[in-house]
Amino acid sequence: MGRAYAQTPAVGGKNALRWLSIIFAMAKAPSAEEQIQSLREEIRHHEHLYYVLDAPEITDAEYDSRMNRLKQLEQEHPGLITPDSPTQRVGGKPREGFPKVAHSRPMLSLDNAYNEEELRAWDQRVRAGLPSSETLRYVCELKLDGLSMALHYTHAANGAAHLERGLTRGDGTTGEDVTTNVRTIRSVPLGVAAKKLHSAHLPADFEVRGEVVLPQTAFVRMNEERVAAGMAPAANPRNAAAGTIRTLEPNIVAQRRLNFYAYFLLRNGETLLPSHTETLEALRTAGFLVNPHAKTVKDIDAVLEFIARTEPLRETLGYEIDGVVVKLDSTAQQRRLGFTGKAPRWAIAYKFAARAGITKLEDVLFQVGRTGKVTPVAALTPVLIGGTTVTRATLHNADEIERLGVKIGDFVQVERGGDVIPKIVAVVDDKQHPRGTQEIRFPAKCPVCGSELMRIEGEVDWRCVNNSCPARVREELLHWSARGVMNIEGLGDAMVAQLLGQSPDLNPAEYALAGESDAVTEEGAPIATRKPLIHTVGDLYRLKREQLLGLERVGEKTADALLAQIERSKSAGLARVLLGLGIRFVGERTGQLLAQHFGSMNALRQATAEELEAVNEVGPKVAQAIVEFFAVPKNLQLIDDLESLGLKVAAEKKVIGTAFEGLTFVLTGTLPTLTRDEAKEKIEAAGGKVSGSVSKKTSYVVAGDEAGSKLEKAQSLGVKVLNEAGLLELLKG
Numbered sequence: 001m002g003r004a005y006a007q008t009p010a011v012g013g014k015n016a017l018r019w020l021s022i023i024f025a026m027a028k029a030p031s032a033e034e035q036i037q038s039l040r041e042e043i044r045h046h047e048h049l050y051y052v053l054d055a056p057e058i059t060d061a062e063y064d065s066r067m068n069r070l071k072q073l074e075q076e077h078p079g080l081i082t083p084d085s086p087t088q089r090v091g092g093k094p095r096e097g098f099p100k101v102a103h104s105r106p107m108l109s110l111d112n113a114y115n116e117e118e119l120r121a122w123d124q125r126v127r128a129g130l131p132s133s134e135t136l137r138y139v140c141e142l143k144l145d146g147l148s149m150a151l152h153y154t155h156a157a158n159g160a161a162h163l164e165r166g167l168t169r170g171d172g173t174t175g176e177d178v179t180t181n182v183r184t185i186r187s188v189p190l191g192v193a194a195k196k197l198h199s200a201h202l203p204a205d206f207e208v209r210g211e212v213v214l215p216q217t218a219f220v221r222m223n224e225e226r227v228a229a230g231m232a233p234a235a236n237p238r239n240a241a242a243g244t245i246r247t248l249e250p251n252i253v254a255q256r257r258l259n260f261y262a263y264f265l266l267r268n269g270e271t272l273l274p275s276h277t278e279t280l281e282a283l284r285t286a287g288f289l290v291n292p293h294a295k296t297v298k299d300i301d302a303v304l305e306f307i308a309r310t311e312p313l314r315e316t317l318g319y320e321i322d323g324v325v326v327k328l329d330s331t332a333q334q335r336r337l338g339f340t341g342k343a344p345r346w347a348i349a350y351k352f353a354a355r356a357g358i359t360k361l362e363d364v365l366f367q368v369g370r371t372g373k374v375t376p377v378a379a380l381t382p383v384l385i386g387g388t389t390v391t392r393a394t395l396h397n398a399d400e401i402e403r404l405g406v407k408i409g410d411f412v413q414v415e416r417g418g419d420v421i422p423k424i425v426a427v428v429d430d431k432q433h434p435r436g437t438q439e440i441r442f443p444a445k446c447p448v449c450g451s452e453l454m455r456i457e458g459e460v461d462w463r464c465v466n467n468s469c470p471a472r473v474r475e476e477l478l479h480w481s482a483r484g485v486m487n488i489e490g491l492g493d494a495m496v497a498q499l500l501g502q503s504p505d506l507n508p509a510e511y512a513l514a515g516e517s518d519a520v521t522e523e524g525a526p527i528a529t530r531k532p533l534i535h536t537v538g539d540l541y542r543l544k545r546e547q548l549l550g551l552e553r554v555g556e557k558t559a560d561a562l563l564a565q566i567e568r569s570k571s572a573g574l575a576r577v578l579l580g581l582g583i584r585f586v587g588e589r590t591g592q593l594l595a596q597h598f599g600s601m602n603a604l605r606q607a608t609a610e611e612l613e614a615v616n617e618v619g620p621k622v623a624q625a626i627v628e629f630f631a632v633p634k635n636l637q638l639i640d641d642l643e644s645l646g647l648k649v650a651a652e653k654k655v656i657g658t659a660f661e662g663l664t665f666v667l668t669g670t671l672p673t674l675t676r677d678e679a680k681e682k683i684e685a686a687g688g689k690v691s692g693s694v695s696k697k698t699s700y701v702v703a704g705d706e707a708g709s710k711l712e713k714a715q716s717l718g719v720k721v722l723n724e725a726g727l728l729e730l731l732k733g
């Protein structure tokens with residue numbers, strides 16, 4: 001291990017002076033400032049080992065304990081908190097939207113090559129642009145499927161550099177300042193110490209460009225959550241990463257485990273070092289995450305070899321790549337070649353072919369979504385595509401079926417990009433072996449409840465018009481409870497089915513029959529098993545313990561846990577409720593913006609289209625959808641119902657209470673259930689202040705286990721002391 005927090009002086013020095021100084025150093029306990037410094041250095045070191053080098057040397061618990069100690073010290077000495085402290089990754093929430101900032105030099109894109117011939121032609125052009133006497137080298141890198149980002153570092157204390165700003169690519173000339181969110185990415189150094197700058201030969205003000213990448217596991221999880229919540233899945237990891245980096249909740253960004261791979265180093269908009277190879281090396285030395293699969297080679301044949309070796313890696317990397325980027329190594333040669341309008345002449349992206357497979361279309365199922373939208377889903381003969389077995393693909397809508405001219409029994413080409421949901425891109429014509437195929441009949445009535453299907457003029461989708469269609473209610477409930485929406489654990493498919501009076505084991509095909517009262521499952525069990533316990537989302541909040549205990553496979557523990565989850569969801573806040581209501585076009589981000597702007601459901605439901613459009617990023621289409629939503633009596637009823645059932649429908653900023661106004665609290669020790677942040681949040685939400693040190697002016701000290709000197713001080717000053725229960729009591733009263 002490199003640096004250790006409690007450094008033991010090396011014993012064995014012979015001269016007395018050295019010993020004296022050691023004894024002196026040991027006698028003098030490190031000041032809080034020294035402890036903080038040393039902890040920060042140590043934590044940074046371990047973050048680098050973990051997030052950048054992927055080679056941790058301590059356990060998560062050991063890391064957490066150092067972090068907690070640092071948090072505690074900083075809380076006690078708020079004056080010593082600096083923005084580059086590892087505790088400051090998740091800071092305050094960004095304001096409405098993100099400010100726009102001009103780039104030091106445009107962030108361009110790359111020209112593409114799709115085969116060997118195009119790549120060799122590019123190599124020819126590069127050579128033609130340079131004097132024939134010059135040799136050249138290329139650097140091959142993975143083409144990461146993420147979004148590009150510019151990080152600006154500037155002078156900090158003690159010759160170090162600190163992260164000043166993170167900008168998205170935006171339109172290439174101007175980006176969005178997403179610093180708050182970028183700070184949560186663990187592989188982004190918040191600061192670079194003078195020593196590291198020195199070994200990397202870097203000044204303290206520089207700009208690093210690179211790619212923000214979402215790991216595949218996080219991408220799949222995020223899309224599962226989105227699909228479960230009735231939202232469209234992100235099309236690829238790039239969109240998912242972009243959506244994440246632009247959310248207004250830094251906590252969400254922190255959870256998604258984004259990575260930042262650095263690949264450019266600039267100063268005042270100019271490349272700093274003489275070659276790209278040296279740039280990557282310097283970035284690595286300075287502590288940035290540089291993709292390990294980069295290689296400097298001598299000619300285009302070696303580039304082609306690199307590509308051939310890299311393509312199979314795709315399945316094992318853990319993040320999505322869509323090709324290889326080839327860059328001319330020498331900065332001087334790059335300058336000579338320059339740029340075309342939108343891309344450098346000295347670099348090119350070699351794109352891999354999309355992963356595709358051919359299989360047979362066995363059948364088409366029609367799914368009814370939360371909004372009543374009917375989606376045709378292809379059931380396929382299982383086929384292995386890029387390491388994943390694909391059995392379903394989306395056919396989007398009736399127009400798409402017509403456009404493809406696809407029939408049941410056809411062989412189809414299925415593509416899987418970075419997407420979770422594969423799509424059918426073409427029918428594979430086989431005139432020599434004509435098969436018996438069958439026309440796909442789009443249903444005229446809702447496949448679940450039998451109501452009319454309607455198509456709004458100008459739209460492609462057919463929708464079930466019945467607001468109470470069991471399929472729609474089911475999807476509404478699943479959306480409401482989903483992670484990222486109201487987060488009600490334990491309210492999944494099987495539980496929702498039972499609450500709606502259906503068997504917990506329905507599969508989607510059987511579910512399509514659920515509207516028919518005498519329908520049975522494959523095993524012959526009736527589909528509709530009992531009277532529904534609930535009919536609307538509001539009914540969830542009226543559920544009784546006895547009712548749940550009457551369901552299949554629900555014991556006391558399950559029932560109580562679910563009720564506790566439902567109760568807890570009442571305080572999810574306005575933004576989540578808006579998302580949960582499933583207003584068209586109102587996703588996570590719009591929900592947050594609306595909640596911030598209007599502050600309460602009441603204010604929002606009275607807003608005119610014009611007032612809605614005053615909100616950043618809300619255009620006429622979204623405004624119209626919101627107005628329409630609040631014009632439907634059933635929706636207003638549900639909102640009133642939810643409000644009377646105790647759901648919190650005001651945004652955070654408007655609920656700051658006055659109960660604790662003028663009171664100052666000091667937190668010390670470990671509380672039994674609340675973290676320090678949670679306790680602080682509660683106190684502040686009630687209008688109180690939290691301070692780091694005890695004085696005569698302190699109103700209360702809240703003490704937990706192992707409360708130390710602050711508790712003693714409170715007692716000696718006669719300041720009132722509470723435990724956690726006492727605090728909660730006070731908050732209630």
Ligand code: IVH
Pocket residue numbers: 107108109110141142143144145146147148211263325343344347349
């Ligand atoms: S170099 C002017 N290197 O690909 C130079 N880009 O199609 C452009 N990308 O906007 C960037 N991996 O978001 C570079 N190793 C890599 C890359 C990479 C992914 C992205 C980047 C860029 C896009 C261009």
